[in-house]
Amino acid sequence: MMRCLLALFALASPCSTLLADEVTDTRARQRLEKPEGRALETYSPQPGVPLHDAVKQEQQRKSSVTVDLKKALKPFESPESDSIVPQVQGSQVTLADMRQRALQNNLQIKVAKMDPELAKQSLREEQAKFDQVIFAYAKYAEKDTPAMAGDKVILKSDNALLNGELAKLNLDAQKKEYWDVEAGVKVPLRTGGTVTLSAPLENRQSLGKFASDQYRSALRFSFSQPLLRNAGQQANEASIRVAELDRDSVQLKTRLQTIRIVATVDKAYWELYEAWAALDVRKNQFEYASQNLAMVKRRVQEGLTAAVEVNRAQIGVADRMEALIVAETNLKLAQRQLQFLLNDLPDDQAGQSPWVPMTAPNLVRFEFDRAHLIRDALDSRIELLDQELKLSADLIQIDYLQNQTLPLFTLDYQYGALSGSGERFGDIGQDLFGGRYRDWSVGLKFEMPVSNEARKAKLDRAVAQRMQRLTTKTLQTLTVKREIHDTLDKVEQNWQRIIAARQQVLVAGINYEAELKQFNEGLRTMTEVLETLTRLGEAQLKEIRAISDYQVSLVDMAYATGTVLGHGQISLQ
Numbered sequence: 001m002m003r004c005l006l007a008l009f010a011l012a013s014p015c016s017t018l019l020a021d022e023v024t025d026t027r028a029r030q031r032l033e034k035p036e037g038r039a040l041e042t043y044s045p046q047p048g049v050p051l052h053d054a055v056k057q058e059q060q061r062k063s064s065v066t067v068d069l070k071k072a073l074k075p076f077e078s079p080e081s082d083s084i085v086p087q088v089q090g091s092q093v094t095l096a097d098m099r100q101r102a103l104q105n106n107l108q109i110k111v112a113k114m115d116p117e118l119a120k121q122s123l124r125e126e127q128a129k130f131d132q133v134i135f136a137y138a139k140y141a142e143k144d145t146p147a148m149a150g151d152k153v154i155l156k157s158d159n160a161l162l163n164g165e166l167a168k169l170n171l172d173a174q175k176k177e178y179w180d181v182e183a184g185v186k187v188p189l190r191t192g193g194t195v196t197l198s199a200p201l202e203n204r205q206s207l208g209k210f211a212s213d214q215y216r217s218a219l220r221f222s223f224s225q226p227l228l229r230n231a232g233q234q235a236n237e238a239s240i241r242v243a244e245l246d247r248d249s250v251q252l253k254t255r256l257q258t259i260r261i262v263a264t265v266d267k268a269y270w271e272l273y274e275a276w277a278a279l280d281v282r283k284n285q286f287e288y289a290s291q292n293l294a295m296v297k298r299r300v301q302e303g304l305t306a307a308v309e310v311n312r313a314q315i316g317v318a319d320r321m322e323a324l325i326v327a328e329t330n331l332k333l334a335q336r337q338l339q340f341l342l343n344d345l346p347d348d349q350a351g352q353s354p355w356v357p358m359t360a361p362n363l364v365r366f367e368f369d370r371a372h373l374i375r376d377a378l379d380s381r382i383e384l385l386d387q388e389l390k391l392s393a394d395l396i397q398i399d400y401l402q403n404q405t406l407p408l409f410t411l412d413y414q415y416g417a418l419s420g421s422g423e424r425f426g427d428i429g430q431d432l433f434g435g436r437y438r439d440w441s442v443g444l445k446f447e448m449p450v451s452n453e454a455r456k457a458k459l460d461r462a463v464a465q466r467m468q469r470l471t472t473k474t475l476q477t478l479t480v481k482r483e484i485h486d487t488l489d490k491v492e493q494n495w496q497r498i499i500a501a502r503q504q505v506l507v508a509g510i511n512y513e514a515e516l517k518q519f520n521e522g523l524r525t526m527t528e529v530l531e532t533l534t535r536l537g538e539a540q541l542k543e544i545r546a547i548s549d550y551q552v553s554l555v556d557m558a559y560a561t562g563t564v565l566g567h568g569q570i571s572l573q
Contacts, residue, residue, distance in 0.1 A: 048364035090354040193225035274548035275334040380562035394466035407448035494550035501543035
């Protein structure tokens with residue numbers, strides 16, 4: 001039963017097959033012409049809410065937490081402003097610059113860009129199968145044969161004296177020279193047939209007692225056309241159409257590789273941003289601890305604080321020095337990872353200036369329309385489009401293999417217009433167009449394997465492969481939907497993390513100031529002050545990681561729809 005169903009599927013109407021192929025090819029080509037940028041505003045029915053306003057809304061909703069924004073510690077006083085960009089000396093880089101350099105220098109993209117050219121040449125090779133062929137043939141031969149006894153024959157003649165006589169034919173010693181020349185053109189037809197036009201010319205010269213010298217020419221036409229197997233334009237152009245689909249598929253895969261690299265560069269850029277921000281926090285922590293140590297030493301000298309507080313303050317400075325060293329190393333690693341993706345790793349990095357990210361994070365919250373995103377993802381995901389191209393190629397292959405199961409039945413026709421034999425070169429071509437001498441033939445050729453199992457097995461395998469690919473496409477569609485929902489949930493989660501971390505930073509800053517004030521009044525120890533300072537630093541690091549993760553989740557969301565984030569930043573040309 002299953003085999004019958006597969007056979008019925010394979011014997012689907014050619015018209016419906018061609019229509020499906022045209023629709024799929026049109027969708028794929030339209031996708032190739034689409035821009036790669038993805039604007040977040042497209043999927044948000046409401047305007048974006050900046051972080052500053054979102055924090056205020058969160059504060060109004062959570063009235064139990066009272067925060068003064070003016071007392072927020074730098075550089076996180078206003079995360080949605082330019083103050084979040086590191087203010088240090090170095091090579092300033094933007095996200096657009098990194099993308100452009102990646103497209104120009106990334107080795108994986110350079111390798112992938114060669115694939116469309118290879119596919120283009122393969123298509124040219126298939127298209128050349130119908131090229132006309134001009135041919136020419138020339139041969140010269142010379143024979144010098146000795147006398148040779150021949151056969152016995154009985155003569156039949158109108159002459160009564162010769163009729164019925166027994167004779168013996170002997171070949172006399174003779175020398176023969178002859179040359180043949182033929183030129184023409186062979187035209188392969190898209191219907192599977194072949195047309196050949198040629199003009200042969202020959203000379204026969206015999207030297208000896210009965211010498212002769214003759215010239216003869218002709219015009220020949222031949223036509224051969226399969227009537228079943230290999231017949232028809234659809235069967236003979238199948239390889240060209242498959243090559244065209246392969247070319248489009250390679251272009252889609254090259255675009256996918258480019259988008260993947262750009263998304264990876266975006267993530268590496270935000271990791272560099274996170275490393276810079278973390279280093280800034282560690283520096284602030286070290287400076288605050290150093291200021292506390294200086295203050296404790298002064299208070300000890302004045303007799304206001306016990307000497308043991310100096311040791312506690314020194315321990316705090318040492319701890320933050322270690323964290324600062326680790327942050328500096330993480331910054332180097334993040335920059336090196338970005339340089340690796342850009343194929344820009346110098347041999348000596350000692351004197352190289354650091355890269356300072358200048359593109360500020362997009363700290364705006366959007367209410368995304370999930371249904372809209374899923375529709376665009378199903379229309380734009382390159383994996384799905386590539387699967388559709390393969391399904392179209394499968395249909396073409398099934399039609400072709402179905403044709404190959406037919407018997408080989410060929411019509412052959414030949415016609416030749418001959419000239420009379422002349423004894424001079426100038427006599428060639430005489431009576432050539434008069435139709436006086438001619439020869440023609442017509443024939444049929446039939447051939448069919450007894451079981452034909454080999455071709456039937458290929459057809460069944462192609463049908464099974466298409467069924468497998470249809471199931472794979474269904475699975476990919478479900479995967480795309482899941483990825484869209486997952487990325488949107490992560491976007492929302494990371495936004496809430498930013499707001500929560502912002503609240504924690506502000507409260508931790510107020511708490512640190514309160515603990516420091518109580519230390520000056522002798523109500524707290526330096527250990528307790530350093531603990532609140534540590535909590536402040538950890539809260540700031542949480543906010544940094546949340547901001548970085550939010551940007552990465554936006555990149556993942558765009559990638560899940562088959563595009564990249566932003567306008568006009570990506571071009572494969």
